Amino acid sequence: MSTVLVIGAGGVSSVCVHKMAMNKDIFTDIHLASRTKSKCDAIAASVKERTGVDVSTYEIDAEEVPAMVNLIRKVQPSLVVNLALPYQDLPIMxxxxxxxxxxxxxxxxxxKDEAKFEYHWQWAYHDRFKEAGLMALLGSGFDPxxxxxxxxxxxxxxxxxxxxLDILDCNGGDHGQAFATNFNPEINIREVTAPARHWENGEFVETPAMAKKVEFDFEGVGPKNMYMMYHEELESLAKFNPEMERARFWMTFGDEYIKHLTVLQNVGMTRIDPIKYKGKEIIPLQFLAAVLPKPETLGETTKGNTNIGVIATGEAIDGSGEKTFYINNICSHEAAYEETGNQAVSYTTGVPAMIGSAMMVTGKWSGDGVFNMEEMDPDPFMDMLNEHGLPWQVKELGGPVEF
Ligand code: NDP
Incomplete structure (x- = not known):
């Protein structure tokens, strides 16, 4: 019995709204607002066709707090699900x-002018959410x-x-384009071009971007090169697991992607500081994002699987000494497209956004304040992953990773 308001109408939002509509018993009334209303209408039309469920749509600039307040008062949701861009997080909060x-x-x-990927701006809202008796859940995608x-x-x-701890994010999908990103190009390229950082002996160690490369044989994909980089969940994982000696994040990239990115970087197209062009200020990366293929258009041509998971080594609960476990999900781009009209990178983010929303509106996860995923009971979330399209498997490895 819940009314939800989803903000943003990209690939992630499309998957989340489709999945919410498929769970009408939990999400009884779905509202969708974004900067471009026609994109909301297209999602609503697809949802209607696939599930028969009506989604109400609105135009909103989520950076305008008074406009957001008016929309929330009109819709009266019990939860706002922010699937726009990271720049809108604080105004929506x-x-x-x-x-x-x-x-x-x-x-x-x-x-907008710094690529930091840090939680402190949002953690600073904890007391205000707590005093208001409200809950904010941060990072309910796949990674984070x-x-x-x-x-x-x-x-x-x-x-x-x-x-x-090693987080391994492999996209073995082929979209048939010379260069494209599977989620918002601006955020993706900011992430990839930022210096790598990993957690080691109580502090973050910074190394140059894409400097450490390892080949790994991913089930459902095959051998791929993966690169060590910084990813935001390392900060919350280190905060809530302070005993960790080392935590790293790895993502696979093909040689073609690296080649294009290197050229774009060398010619200044990935810069996030404003430059003057014909008397107007533009940000090169935003211009680049505007000319690259839109992630939501890649679904039809993308073939192959994603394989994202975590390898952890530590003291076994049963007292049997040190053990290593690998837990992961393999997701098919084609199956994701058939079910929701979106490729697997949007799917693997949109489904957990729906599940996190379900945890909150059903009260399975609750609290007053700002929370990371690490602070909640994993079990009901893991059950829903199995039930709603992202089944996971866990296996014991022979020993710790040696890369
Ligand atoms: P898209 O760029 O495809 O979609 C973003 C949407 O937000 C667009 O519809 C855009 O509108 C809308 N938007 C942008 N600015 C505003 C604004 N000021 N007010 C209202 N709406 C706005 O992104 P994705 O769907 O690929 O990604 C969505 C989010 O998910 C991003 O924050 C991304 O970082 C995150 N993500 C998280 C992952 C995880 O695993 N945790 C993985 C992948 C993505 P318009 O159409 O007009 O441009």
Whole structure:
């Protein structure tokens, strides 16, 4: 029995809204608002065709807090699900505080002129959400999101403490384009071009972007090169698992992607500081994002699987010494497209956004304040992953990773 207001109408939102409509018993009334209303209408039309469920649509600039407040008062949701861009996190949280509504997102706040991927701006809202008796859940996508839940599930059921943690994100999909990103190009390229950081002996160690490369044989994909990089869940994982000696994040990239990105970087197209062009200020990366293929258009041509998971080594709960476990999900681009009209990178983010929303509106996850996924009971979330299209598997490895 819940009314939800989803903000943003990209690939992630499309999957989340389709999945909400498929769970009408939990999400009884779905509202969708974004900067471009026609994109909301297209999602609503697809949802109607696939599920028969009506979705109400609106135009909104989520950075305008008074407009957001008006929309929330009109819709009266019990939860605002922010699937726009990280730049909108704080204004949407402000609007939630003003209207007394819970909040969820999938990516941490980013100032437009800095690529930081840090939680402190949103953690600073904790006391205000707590005093208002409201809950904000941060990072309910796959990574961040499921990767944190996987880690905490291992810590609840398999390992007393975690000594080393490696998050492995493989996209084995081929979209047939020379260069494209599978989620918002601006955010994706900001992430990839930022210096790598990993957690080691109580602090973050910074190394140059894409400097450490390892080949790994991914089930359902085959051998792929993966690169060590920074990813925002490392900060919350380190905060809530302070015993960890080392935590790293790895993502696969093909040689073609690296080649294009290197050229774009060398010619200045990935810069996020404003430049003057014909008397007008533009940000090169935003211009690049505007000319690249839209992630939501890649679904039809993308073939292959994603394989995202976590390898953790630590003291076994049953006292049998040090053990290593690998927990992961393999998702098919084609199956994701058939079910929702979107490729697997949107699917693997949109489904956990729906599940996190379900946890909140059903009260399975609750609290007053701003929370990361690590702070919640992993079990009901893990059950829903199995039931709603992202089944996971866990296996014991012979020993710790050697890369
Ligand atoms: P898209 O770029 O496809 O979609 C973003 C949507 O937000 C667009 O519809 C856009 O509108 C809308 N938007 C942008 N600015 C505003 C604004 N000021 N007010 C209202 N709406 C706005 O992104 P994705 O769907 O690929 O990604 C969505 C989010 O999910 C991002 O924050 C991304 O970082 C995150 N993500 C998280 C992952 C995870 O695993 N945790 C993985 C992948 C993505 P318009 O159409 O007009 O441009």
């Amino acid at each position: 402000d609007a939630c505080l003003e209207t007394g509504v819970d909040y969820l997102d999938t990516a941490n706040y980013e100032p 999101g499921v990767t944190s839940v996987f880690t905490m599930w291992l810590k609840k059921h398999k390992l007393k403490t975690i000594r080393t």
